[in-house]
Amino acid sequence: MHAAAADPVYTCPSVLVDDINRVAGEGCTGGPAGYEGPGTITSSDSNTVWRCALLGSSADPQNTGKLTVLGVFGCEQQSNVM
Numbered sequence: 738m739h740a741a742a743a744d745p746v747y748t749c750p751s752v753l754v755d756d757i758n759r760v761a762g763e764g765c766t767g768g769p770a771g772y773e774g775p776g777t778i779t780s781s782d783s784n785t786v787w788r789c790a791l792l793g794s795s796a797d798p799q800n801t802g803k804l805t806v807l808g809v810f811g812c813e814q815q816s817n818v819m
Contacts, residue, residue, distance in 0.1 A: 744775045745768025748766050748767050748780075749778060750780075751763060752778060752783075752787070758812045759807070760778050760789065760806075760807070760808035761805075761806070762806045763797055763803075764804075767804070768794060773792070774792070775790055775792070776806075778808055787808055788815055789810065790810050790811025790812070791808070792807060793809065
């Protein structure tokens with residue numbers, strides 16, 4: 738375990754958000770697969786950023802080499818970044 742390691746950032750072409758701020762992305766790139774913990778999900782089509790206290794990632798079965806990311810707890814939309 739490395740001290741002060743940055744939380745992973747996942748960039749997804751499509752991101753869906755529900756009414757309780759759970760965030761889901763498919764076809765994502767960035768951080769590792771099989772990760773669970775705090776992290777960031779960025780929508781590549783809108784440059785919208787969500788910071789999540791808990792998210793999980795796994796290999797995307799529809800897109801070889803891509804990831805599916807689900808922010809399940811403590812997700813807050815941040816200011817858009819360019």
